[in-house]
Amino acid sequence: MVDKNTKDWSGCPVRFGMSQFGDKWSFLIIRDLMFKGRKHYHDFAEAGEGISTNVLATRLADLESNGIISKLRDPLKGSRFIYALTQKGKELMPMMLAMMDWAEKYDADTEVPQEFIKKLRNNPDKLKQEILGNLPK
Amino acid sequence: MVDKNTKDWSGCPVRFGMSQFGDKWSFLIIRDLMFKGRKHYHDFAEAGEGISTNVLATRLADLESNGIISKLRDPLKGSRFIYALTQKGKELMPMMLAMMDWAEKYDADTEVPQEFIKKLRNNPDKLKQEILGNLPK
DNA sequence: AAATAACACTTGTAAATATAAAGCGAATTT
DNA sequence: AAATTCGCTTTATATTTACAAGTGTTATTT
Numbered sequence: 001m002v003d004k005n006t007k008d009w010s011g012c013p014v015r016f017g018m019s020q021f022g023d024k025w026s027f028l029i030i031r032d033l034m035f036k037g038r039k040h041y042h043d044f045a046e047a048g049e050g051i052s053t054n055v056l057a058t059r060l061a062d063l064e065s066n067g068i069i070s071k072l073r074d075p076l077k078g079s080r081f082i083y084a085l086t087q088k089g090k091e092l093m094p095m096m097l098a099m100m101d102w103a104e105k106y107d108a109d110t111e112v113p114q115e116f117i118k119k120l121r122n123n124p125d126k127l128k129q130e131i132l133g134n135l136p137k
Numbered sequence: 138m139v140d141k142n143t144k145d146w147s148g149c150p151v152r153f154g155m156s157q158f159g160d161k162w163s164f165l166i167i168r169d170l171m172f173k174g175r176k177h178y179h180d181f182a183e184a185g186e187g188i189s190t191n192v193l194a195t196r197l198a199d200l201e202s203n204g205i206i207s208k209l210r211d212p213l214k215g216s217r218f219i220y221a222l223t224q225k226g227k228e229l230m231p232m233m234l235a236m237m238d239w240a241e242k243y244d245a246d247t248e249v250p251q252e253f254i255k256k257l258r259n260n261p262d263k264l265k266q267e268i269l270g271n272l273p274k
Numbered sequence: 275a276a277a278t279a280a281c282a283c284t285t286g287t288a289a290a291t292a293t294a295a296a297g298c299g300a301a302t303t304t
Numbered sequence: 305a306a307a308t309t310c311g312c313t314t315t316a317t318a319t320t321t322a323c324a325a326g327t328g329t330t331a332t333t334t
Binding site for chain 2: 011012013014015016017018020022023024027028031049067088091092094095096097098099100101102103104105106107109110111112
């Protein structure tokens with residue numbers, strides 16, 4: 001017997017996560033929406049990591065069909081759309097913050113502002129609320 | 138200005154995470170090591186998700202070279218190896234637990250034992266220590 | 275000691291996915 | 305009305321992954 005707490009899950013939560021957002025580009029899009037204030041197609045396309053446009057289009061469509069992001073016409077400019085995290089998407093924040101905490105510890109080059117890290121380690125819930133407050137809607 | 142807490146990171150922690158374990162198979166291997174008591178090559182190969190052997194070999198090598206897992210001869214059977222999480226790997230647990238918490242909420246089919254979920258939401262640190270205590274070494 | 279089996283890969287080939295660049299239609303700007 | 309912006313979509317090529325079979329090393333059996 002391995003671990004009485006976990007046993008052998010058939011409907012595995014990690015596998016579910018992977019099926020919903022389990023690739024590099026999805027993570028980076030979620031990061032852009034959650035922490036960088038990006039919301040337009042070209043924001044993601046030109047974010048520096050160099051996603052190709054067809055991959056971006058399919059990732060946005062997948063995230064939308066999984067209910068993690070929403071897509072609405074931009075009222076300020078009808079030729080473009082505004083992408084935003086849904087409630088389901090916003091609730092990925094604890095996972096993202098945990099990843100960032102880990103990365104800051106193990107990557108000497110990770111440039112997370114010290115103030116951010118301090119908040120993250122002292123009072124993560126407060127930080128989470130602050131970031132949520134800055135998100136659209 | 139978008140968010141004074143995040144600004145524009147060049148050494149992005151999410152990107153770092155993706156470079157270290159940022160694909161579906163790496164997540165599933167980490168899950169197997171962290172929660173399922175798996176430690177041998179064939180455990181991963183036959184875990185049910187159907188990873189092909191060459192991909193498994195390269196993922197194990199990558200995770201090892203990134204310092205997330207270790208690889209040692211099995212003293213009980215010299216023809217095989219024991220894979221285990223390093224300290225760096227074990228510290229991915231908060232991220233994994235956060236993902237599982239989210240998945241349990243949004244996937245009706247996710248079969249995480251209720252006892253596990255209750256512990257996770259009431260006292261995650263205690264749960265974490267329990268799981269750590271069950272891990273090798 | 276030799277043959278067999280178990281184990282962890284490695285290789286070859288086909289299929290799927292990613293990248294890069296160009297093209298397209300609708301909406302806006304000029 | 306013409307030109308431009310925007311969000312894709314398509315196409316061609318490159319890379320990655322999947323699947324099947326094979327290889328080398330280490331146990332185990334005979």
